[in-house]
Amino acid sequence: MSFEADIVVWLPVMKRYARALTGDPAWADDLVQDTAERALSRWHALRPQSNLRAWLLTILRHLYIDQLRMHREIAVDDENAPWSRMPAPPGEVDTLVLRDVQRALYRLPIEQREVLLLVGLEELSYQEAAIVLKVPVGTVMSRLSRAREHMRALLAEDPCRKGSALKVVRTVVKSTP
Amino acid sequence: MNDDRDYAKPGPGEPDLRALSALVDDELSDAERAATLERLAVDADAARRVAHYRAQNAALKALFAMPQETTRCLVLHRRVPWWQRAGVAAAWLSVGIMLGSALGSVLGLTPNWILPSLSADQVAFAQRANIAYAVYAPEQRHPVEVAANEKEKAQLVSWLSRRLDRSLVVPSLQEYGYALVGGRLLPGEAGPAAQFMYQNAAGERLTLYVTQFSRDTAAVGLLSDGGRNTFYWANQGMGYALSGQVPETHLRPIALDVCGALGGHPESWR
Numbered sequence: 001m002s003f004e005a006d007i008v009v010w011l012p013v014m015k016r017y018a019r020a021l022t023g024d025p026a027w028a029d030d031l032v033q034d035t036a037e038r039a040l041s042r043w044h045a046l047r048p049q050s051n052l053r054a055w056l057l058t059i060l061r062h063l064y065i066d067q068l069r070m071h072r073e074i075a076v077d078d079e080n081a082p083w084s085r086m087p088a089p090p091g092e093v094d095t096l097v098l099r100d101v102q103r104a105l106y107r108l109p110i111e112q113r114e115v116l117l118l119v120g121l122e123e124l125s126y127q128e129a130a131i132v133l134k135v136p137v138g139t140v141m142s143r144l145s146r147a148r149e150h151m152r153a154l155l156a157e158d159p160c161r162k163g164s165a166l167k168v169v170r171t172v173v174k175s176t177p
Numbered sequence: 178m179n180d181d182r183d184y185a186k187p188g189p190g191e192p193d194l195r196a197l198s199a200l201v202d203d204e205l206s207d208a209e210r211a212a213t214l215e216r217l218a219v220d221a222d223a224a225r226r227v228a229h230y231r232a233q234n235a236a237l238k239a240l241f242a243m244p245q246e247t248t249r250c251l252v253l254h255r256r257v258p259w260w261q262r263a264g265v266a267a268a269w270l271s272v273g274i275m276l277g278s279a280l281g282s283v284l285g286l287t288p289n290w291i292l293p294s295l296s297a298d299q300v301a302f303a304q305r306a307n308i309a310y311a312v313y314a315p316e317q318r319h320p321v322e323v324a325a326n327e328k329e330k331a332q333l334v335s336w337l338s339r340r341l342d343r344s345l346v347v348p349s350l351q352e353y354g355y356a357l358v359g360g361r362l363l364p365g366e367a368g369p370a371a372q373f374m375y376q377n378a379a380g381e382r383l384t385l386y387v388t389q390f391s392r393d394t395a396a397v398g399l400l401s402d403g404g405r406n407t408f409y410w411a412n413q414g415m416g417y418a419l420s421g422q423v424p425e426t427h428l429r430p431i432a433l434d435v436c437g438a439l440g441g442h443p444e445s446w447r
Contacts, residue, residue: 005304013243016241016242019241019244020240098236101233116237120233121234121237125204126204141204142195144198144202145198148194148233149226151233152229
């Protein structure tokens, strides 16, 4: 019973991660829905002392990867891909630069994107990310390092960017619950 | 996998970039951290990389703010594949059989291990009702699983009655300006539960949650949680909960009426 309430607490986190991962708000909503549904039907599989957030994100990731196979027809550079139509966040940030970051993010291989989002966005520890991704901590570390360098390379090579450095003019960082 | 493009692998004469990344994430031991900071002081390229990594994090957080409409997610039952439905139905059936046989064997006395005791924490079904309201009432896309206006009500009620194995009654709240929008089936404590949703002209919603609950509570209970109120009671083997994001004083007379309409004893509330 309180398990449901616990899940509700993590809904915003799941939703944010799903949006970032898929780049598609509608898909993200479905993923969160599916995740919550699966979590509720499998709550007995959750060991008492385990980390609920990591467990939920693990389920979400599995579902995403399953669904990715069905979505494979969307090419990453496709101008019609959902994330290319994703609304840019409102005024406080330099939306042009953020849009480049967004583009670069979805050009990363999924393995790099997910670790970058788990640690860089969701602020999971390497240990927690290792649980979600089912890989050793060392792999999290090196994959993440590759992801960041890959982002750097993508942002530098973008011809529209004329070599300007990545900068965030002003961000309003929302705190996590 | 494209992950093999090894951007972080230290090339000849190139520093290990993993430490720079781990510095940003605060994942280094004290000694490693000190060493890395020293390195940054003399290595402008490493310092630029660390700054870039931090900027990436900030950009990600700016791009993906925490959703504000936290409850616009559905939690239960939509687009469930048939085989899963069959599984769920079978599970409920077995619960039903278990309950039925248990009840039969003790001549109507409900074993304690099946239902939570009333005095211990708040009645579980009321909590579920309360959460179900929080989850579905703000939902724009799928507030209900099966839509039904007052005319189509019969079909919805017969579907949910079949699932709950009870003949359900859905009281009209027209008098209070709330019309039935539809309903959904949810898993409850000891079997399925039905949630009926009503909405008024201003778009405000109330839900009536109905589930099996084998004890009668003489009195009504009230759960209040962040502006959300749930009145709950039990009667003739069923638990009922009326929830709304409305003041208690507004909800109470409606709940009294609903209780009466459902064969309860609102007079005992006073």
